[in-house]
Amino acid sequence: MPELNQTPVIRVRGLISRFGAQVVHDGLDMEVQSNEIFGVVGGSGTGKTVLLRTILGLRAPDAGTVEMHGRDVRQLAVADRSSLVRSYGVTFQSGALISSLTVAQNIQLPLREYYPVSEKTLDELAELNLALVGLAPDAGTKYPSQLSGGMVKRAALARALSLEPKLLFLDEPTAGLDPISAAAFDGLLLYLHSQLRLTVVMITHDLDTLFRTCSRVGVIVDGRMISDTLDGLLQNQNPWIHDYFHGPRARAAEKDTHG
Amino acid sequence: MTVLKLEGEGDDWRLHLNGDWSLASMAQIEVQLNDLPDTLRGTLVCDWSRAEAPGIGPAWALLMRLTDLGARHLDVRHTGNPPHYLELLQKLKAERHAARAASTPPPILERSVGKLGRWAVLQGTEARAVIGFFGRIVTVLREALSRPRALRPSSLARHIYETGITAIPIVSLIAFLISVIVAYLGAQQLGRFGADIFVVDLVTISVLREMGVLLTAIIVAGRSGSAFAAEIGVMQLNEETDALRAMGMNPIELLVVPRVLALIIVMPLLTVIADAMGLAGGGLLSLVNLHIPLSQYIDRLRESLSPTTFWSGLIKAPVFAILIAMVGTYRGMQVRDSARELGRLTTVAVVESIFLVILADALFAIFFVQIDF
Numbered sequence: 001m002p003e004l005n006q007t008p009v010i011r012v013r014g015l016i017s018r019f020g021a022q023v024v025h026d027g028l029d030m031e032v033q034s035n036e037i038f039g040v041v042g043g044s045g046t047g048k049t050v051l052l053r054t055i056l057g058l059r060a061p062d063a064g065t066v067e068m069h070g071r072d073v074r075q076l077a078v079a080d081r082s083s084l085v086r087s088y089g090v091t092f093q094s095g096a097l098i099s100s101l102t103v104a105q106n107i108q109l110p111l112r113e114y115y116p117v118s119e120k121t122l123d124e125l126a127e128l129n130l131a132l133v134g135l136a137p138d139a140g141t142k143y144p145s146q147l148s149g150g151m152v153k154r155a156a157l158a159r160a161l162s163l164e165p166k167l168l169f170l171d172e173p174t175a176g177l178d179p180i181s182a183a184a185f186d187g188l189l190l191y192l193h194s195q196l197r198l199t200v201v202m203i204t205h206d207l208d209t210l211f212r213t214c215s216r217v218g219v220i221v222d223g224r225m226i227s228d229t230l231d232g233l234l235q236n237q238n239p240w241i242h243d244y245f246h247g248p249r250a251r252a253a254e255k256d257t258h259g
Numbered sequence: 260m261t262v263l264k265l266e267g268e269g270d271d272w273r274l275h276l277n278g279d280w281s282l283a284s285m286a287q288i289e290v291q292l293n294d295l296p297d298t299l300r301g302t303l304v305c306d307w308s309r310a311e312a313p314g315i316g317p318a319w320a321l322l323m324r325l326t327d328l329g330a331r332h333l334d335v336r337h338t339g340n341p342p343h344y345l346e347l348l349q350k351l352k353a354e355r356h357a358a359r360a361a362s363t364p365p366p367i368l369e370r371s372v373g374k375l376g377r378w379a380v381l382q383g384t385e386a387r388a389v390i391g392f393f394g395r396i397v398t399v400l401r402e403a404l405s406r407p408r409a410l411r412p413s414s415l416a417r418h419i420y421e422t423g424i425t426a427i428p429i430v431s432l433i434a435f436l437i438s439v440i441v442a443y444l445g446a447q448q449l450g451r452f453g454a455d456i457f458v459v460d461l462v463t464i465s466v467l468r469e470m471g472v473l474l475t476a477i478i479v480a481g482r483s484g485s486a487f488a489a490e491i492g493v494m495q496l497n498e499e500t501d502a503l504r505a506m507g508m509n510p511i512e513l514l515v516v517p518r519v520l521a522l523i524i525v526m527p528l529l530t531v532i533a534d535a536m537g538l539a540g541g542g543l544l545s546l547v548n549l550h551i552p553l554s555q556y557i558d559r560l561r562e563s564l565s566p567t568t569f570w571s572g573l574i575k576a577p578v579f580a581i582l583i584a585m586v587g588t589y590r591g592m593q594v595r596d597s598a599r600e601l602g603r604l605t606t607v608a609v610v611e612s613i614f615l616v617i618l619a620d621a622l623f624a625i626f627f628v629q630i631d632f
Contacts, residue, residue: 100599111316117285121320128319131351145596164282164314195347196315 026223042220089160270301308339462541491591
């Protein structure tokens with residue numbers, strides 16, 4: 001459970017994101033506490049991925065601030081920025097594994113970049129990360145194009161974990177997976193969360209994942225974010241949130257987890 | 260910095276983990292782990308109490324090294340508040356060792372013979388594939404006789420614009436400059452014999468016979484041959500060509516034939532422009548440098564040309580166009596799996612098409628001399 005009176009891991013204030021005349025975020029606020037799994041949901045085109053890219057510093061906000069561990073990410077010196085980037089792991093929607101490298105080489109890529117260790121150790125670390133995400137050792141020698149969709153998601157997670165981050169960003173980690181693989185991924189996420197004490201920010205449309213893993217959820221509606229626990233959101237009277245959490249799919253997912 | 264300290268003797272050992280044990284000290288940890296003697300027997304107690312910020316990677320490396328040291332002879336225990344994920348790592352390690360299988364590479368002779376064989380087979384299949392590719396283009400063209408829509412006029416128009424119209428400035432500029440250079444250098448040499456006027460012959464014949472079309476072909480290969488390969492290659496990576504096939508459409512008809520036809524149409528036109536600009540460049544230099552008035556330049560130009568000079572250059576253009584377009588589209592269709600392949604095959608497309616163009620040009624030269632064209 002998140003502890004109170006602690007600096008939030010991520011704090012977004014008054015974020016405004018514009019694409020031409022279209023305003024995606026209109027004064028969005030968001031806070032993620034340490035050691036929670038925070039889900040981000042919202043309809044298509046409400047800027048979930050834009051929010052993630054803004055937090056990661058891949059996109060400059062049109063207004064507003066993004067703080068990580070209490071420090072504005074846009075005001076950081078180059079050295080601080082680079083150590084901040086190393087402190088979190090990211091998986092992208094389509095995996096974004098480097099296609100010309102094997103899975104093991106993908107995992108070793110950031111390690112090789114930042115730490116001068118021998119090939120043998122690199123191999124051992126790649127093996128460790130594969131084992132953490134539940135991939136067989138021989139998956140390491142394969143190229144991304146030879147992997148199934150579920151394996152790509154796991155391999156991307158293995159790469160995101162390779163620098164031992166305390167904070168993990170996942171963009172639709174279960175999209176495109178069959179329900180069994182998706183459920184396995186949920187289990188893996190919960191397992192890693194408890195074992196490695198990770199803070200996780202996860203964009204997802206998968207209601208099962210949401211109900212099973214997330215301690216709090218932020219819903220993007222009308223360019224702002226409404227964050228609450230799932231129970232709180234179930235009581236929320238906003239029409240979109242009501243439809244989202246009381247649609248036919250949501251009811252089924254809710255029944256599975258609660259009861 | 261010492262991160263490891265081994266104490267004890269006989270059957271009773273104690274391993275102190277000191278200082279920073281995060282991933283950042285991985286290099287030291289690795290070295291000092293390797294320095295552990297492999298003669299350890301009995302019990303080994305790992306004391307974590309003075310390890311700061313122990314990371315998963317270093318802990319894993321420690322477990323792996325201890326396993327290498329001989330798990331059978333060594334009873335390892337952990338004390339002093341070991342990291343919470345140690346249990347997880349031990350579980351993973353146990354699973355790992357059950358799954359690990361040793362594979363030895365085949366001997367070197369076998370490998371090299373195998374490589375040679377694979378290369379030969381690859382060349383064979385490649386040759387067949389090229390012929391098949393050509394055949395499929397011809398099939399579409401034959402089909403187009405009864406169904407003109409198969410020629411995809413709108414896409415043809417787009418490619419004519421992109422490979423032709425937009426290439427006019429660069430083709431003109433380069434043809435102009437090269438002929439100025441040829442005329443300038445020619446004038447230096449011929450001037451010594453008082454044969455300035457033959458600069459006109461030099462420029463007109465070299466531009467019309469060779470340089471106009473060859474320069475155009477090289478520019479088009481660099482501009483459009485690479486674009487063809489890259490465009491089709493990215494479509495391959497995105498499974499767009501598979502989507503077309505699945506919708507019952509023929510990627511050769513949709514993607515390849517319009518590009519080939521567009522280049523066949525465009526190349527002769529660009530060659531004519533290059534010829535004209537080349538002659539203009541020669542004329543300008545003759546006027547400025549050799550003080551040959553334009554009227555005299557044109558008269559001399561008429562005299563120096565035989566009726567076939569112009570055509571002997573132009574006739575090569577469609578042939579070069581077919582070579583460039585086919586190599587570009589074929590290499591594009593070959594892209595599979597990775598961004599690196601895309602880059603490699605785009606490069607191959609440009610290099611190969613320029614090579615084939617020059618080879619074909621050489622054959623044309625011999626042929627034209629033989630038939631006195």
